[in-house]
Amino acid sequence: METNETVTSMQLKLPADLEQIRLVGTCISLMLTDVCSIAEAEVTIYNVQLAVQEICVNIVTHAYEGIFNGQIQVILTLTKQPSTLIIELYDTGQPFELEAVPLPNLDEIGEHGYGLFLARELLDEVHYETRQSGNYWRLRKHL
């Protein structure tokens, strides 16, 4: 973890594995635990962990579907003014059509579509783009 007066950052590279991605949530908790300005800190940390978990699961199960030995690079950046957590995720799996994912019909409960819905509801920004080197997600939460 690197720290200066205004920015704290953490980088990790994980195997694209549903068990390993739990580590991202642990890192988010470590970074945010000492941030005094967060309203309802426990709920906010949980919400960020859940939103990022949903994107990571999406990468493991869709981007890397049928692909072994995939990796996810994660960069967490905490800025103090304004107090914001930015989560950047890189993978080299198949591209994703973010806009093609339908919203779940909340009046008719189903098994699919909640992941991206939750990420969008719980974060202030969910940005995705396909780059030459792979897929890039930028997630942002104002604290």
Add this chain to the structure above:
Amino acid sequence: MNLTITDHVVRTVVVATNDRVDAFNAPQLRERVNAILFDGVNRLVIDLSGVPFLDSAGMAALVSALKHARQQGGDVKLVWPREEAARRILRLTRFNRVFDLTETANEAIARFEH
């Protein structure tokens, strides 16, 4: 006197865990619940009170259990997680409108009786 006595017992099974229910281990929950339903039980209580973290894959496992139980004429009742953030997610996704949620497993069992 000719008496006919029939003992009519309807089983209700409570499934509880203190672990996360997420994409990694939700398949285990599905597998266990499917085995219970296959065994002829269609009244299930899934006790989430000790669950510290629930993601959409875990929620999908709950929906799957509900659909299967209802197809068999039964139901699934949930016990609210104690974790406040998880409770809010269940409200955000309107799970509380589809599932009957209670504060304790005993309360959920009692609701099956009435």
